[in-house]
Amino acid sequence: LAKTTQPISMDSYEGQEVNITCSHNNIATNDYITWYQQFPSQGPRFIIQGYKTKVTNEVASLFIPADRKSSTLSLPRVSLSDTAVYYCLVGDSNDYKLSFGAGTTVTVRA
Amino acid sequence: GAVVSQHPSRVICKSGTSVKIECRSLDFQATTMFWYRQFPKKSLMLMATSNEGSKATYEQGVEKDKFLINHASLTLSTLTVTSAHPEDSSFYICSATTYLTNNEQFFGPGTRLTVL
Numbered sequence: 001l002a003k004t005t006q007p008i009s010m011d012s013y014e015g016q017e018v019n020i021t022c023s024h025n026n027i028a029t030n031d032y033i034t035w036y037q038q039f040p041s042q043g044p045r046f047i048i049q050g051y052k053t054k055v056t057n058e059v060a061s062l063f064i065p066a067d068r069k070s071s072t073l074s075l076p077r078v079s080l081s082d083t084a085v086y087y088c089l090v091g092d093s094n095d096y097k098l099s100f101g102a103g104t105t106v107t108v109r110a
Numbered sequence: 111g112a113v114v115s116q117h118p119s120r121v122i123c124k125s126g127t128s129v130k131i132e133c134r135s136l137d138f139q140a141t142t143m144f145w146y147r148q149f150p151k152k153s154l155m156l157m158a159t160s161n162e163g164s165k166a167t168y169e170q171g172v173e174k175d176k177f178l179i180n181h182a183s184l185t186l187s188t189l190t191v192t193s194a195h196p197e198d199s200s201f202y203i204c205s206a207t208t209y210l211t212n213n214e215q216f217f218g219p220g221t222r223l224t225v226l
Contacts, residue, residue: 041201041220041222042219042220043114043116043203043204043205043217043218043219043220044154044203044217045217046214046215046216049214087153097144097156097159098144098156098205098215099156100146100153100154100155100156101153102153103153
């Protein structure tokens with residue numbers, strides 16, 4: 001499983017865009033990049049997954065450069081309820097196991 | 111969407127007793143279930159992988175005789191913490207997956223275990 005590195009914490013204000021970059025230099029050809037969100041005392045929740053270029057859904061966008069050695073999760077116009085820990089994971093879709101790193105604690109202030 | 115439940119959500123027990131935590135996939139059949147442990151302000155640590163009808167595979171450092179996992183059906187896995195001690199107090203989270211959903215893991219809400 002490829003190791004990931006992300007900032008420990010980020011602060012933002014309501015209405016701003018938050019971008020969290022994750023480094024995964026050892027990503028393998030078959031690996032996908034997946035982001036999860038976790039609120040205190042809750043299980044993680046799937047946000048978005050991608051392989052290359054850009055993926056967008058109703059919650060976030062995921063930008064992946066051509067070399068795939070990093071990825072950026074973009075949360076548009078955050079609100080207080082987006083305060084959570086965000087985890088970047090890299091793994092083969094055929095490999096069920098997930099390895100969670102430290103995650104990024106995003107704090108949104110009014 | 112796929113829903114995973116856990117029961118109980120919170121349990122307090124005395125040291126030396128055993129505690130069973132259930133994990134259920136409510137609207138799909140899970141080929142594989144996972145058990146994680148999370149200490150305060152720490153990340154999730156995978157404890158074991160469980161496939162229906164077969165023995166669980168434990169991660170290095172996890173005592174299989176202390177954390178008993180039973181995966182009796184495609185919708186139910188149980189984790190029993192035997193002879194619990196205060197250091198076993200933690201947040202236990204399960205997840206379930208199926209190849210039909212491209213192996214995306216769906217997580218339960220977690221169980222807060224406090225051992226006195």
